[in-house]
Amino acid sequence: MVSMFDSPTTRDLSSRISKGIQIQEARSYYGFRNMRSSIHLEAYSDYLKPQSNNPSPSLQTKMSWIQRQIVEPGTRFSKLLLVDALVRGVFCAGTLAAIEWTTREDPSANISSAFLEITRDLHQDVMFNSLVFSYLCRRIHPCSLADIVKEAVTIEQDFVKGLDVNLINQHIEFAADRLIIGFGGTAIYNSATVFSFKPLESSNNAKAQVGVEKPTSSLSTASLVFDEDF
Numbered sequence: 572m573v574s575m576f577d578s579p580t581t582r583d584l585s586s587r588i589s590k591g592i593q594i595q596e597a598r599s600y601y602g603f604r605n606m607r608s609s610i611h612l613e614a615y616s617d618y619l620k621p622q623s624n625n626p627s628p629s630l631q632t633k634m635s636w637i638q639r640q641i642v643e644p645g646t647r648f649s650k651l652l653l654v655d656a657l658v659r660g661v662f663c664a665g666t667l668a669a670i671e672w673t674t675r676e677d678p679s680a681n682i683s684s685a686f687l688e689i690t691r692d693l694h695q696d697v698m699f700n701s702l703v704f705s706y707l708c709r710r711i712h713p714c715s716l717a718d719i720v721k722e723a724v725t726i727e728q729d730f731v732k733g734l735d736v737n738l739i740n741q742h743i744e745f746a747a748d749r750l751i752i753g754f755g756g757t758a759i760y761n762s763a764t765v766f767s768f769k770p771l772e773s774s775n776n777a778k779a780q781v782g783v784e785k786p787t788s789s790l791s792t793a794s795l796v797f798d799e800d801f
Contacts, residue, residue, distance in 0.1 A: 575630060575662065576612055580638050584655055587641070591648045597703060604696060608659075629730040633662055636726055640719070649710045650719075652700045656750055657723040660697035664746040665731040668739045671766050701753030716756045720747050724760075738765055 575581060585605055592598040640646070640654045704710065711719075724747045728740045744760035752758055 575633055575658070576608065578634055580634055580641075581658065584637065584641055584651060584658070588648075588651050588655055591651065592703070597699075600699065604699075629726065632726055633730070636722065647709060647711060649704055649707050650715075652704050653711060653716065653719060653754060656697040656700040656754070657720065660750045661720070661723045661727050661743060661747050662730075664743045665727050665739050668742040668764075668766055669731065672739070697750065698753050701750070701755075704754055710755070713756055716751065716754060717759060720751050720756070721759065723747065742766055 585601070589598055589601050592601065637654060637658060641651060724743055727743050731739045731743070741762045742764040744762035745764040748758040748760050748762060
């Protein structure tokens with residue numbers, strides 16, 4: 572998954588979306604999102620490398636699918652938004668659900684709750700694409716919208732191997748329905764997800780260090796001095 576985001580094809584997709592955005596605030600948002608994703612994917616790669624050393628053949632299938640969808644220079648901007656949302660919202664849904672499943676079934680996995688929260692946020696902010704999509708005058712046809720989403724779901728479900736595949740496939744369908752509704756379409760699968768995607772009730776040491784915020788009252792007693800020896 573990390574190599575998918577770091578590929579020339581995905582970078583080209585992000586670049587074309589940024590160039591197509593005319594509103595400065597929206598362009599700034601995409602720049603911030605890409606920066607945040609790049610940093611977080613470094614942590615992703617450290618976790619995923621021990622799990623799988625061999626690249627999955629379906630990963631190349633994903634890359635070929637993305638390339639096929641955006642290869643034409645005149646591809647509608649609405650389609651670029653949809654493909655970008657599918658890459659981040661559906662092509663990552665299986666991995667996210669697998670990490671969530673591993674955390675709940677195997678506490679020794681030692682995955683930070685704060686890490687999971689950032690991961691969920693990154694995968695769910697694809698709905699900003701649907702907001703931009705809603706302002707477009709030339710949108711992709713609803714039939715084409717559904718066909719593209721179905722293709723992405725099929726590819727992602729083939730990517731998932733092991734664990735409880737049925738539950739993860741169900742979550743992938745749930746993520747796809749949520750996305751297509753955001754783009755003005757109709758739910759295809761009507762699947763529910765068994766994953767809560769809420770903060771884990773029991774925190775671990777990593778969360779205790781990363782996720783705790785100090786109240787402003789604790790800062791008011793601090794004093795600034797310049798004559799202490801170090």
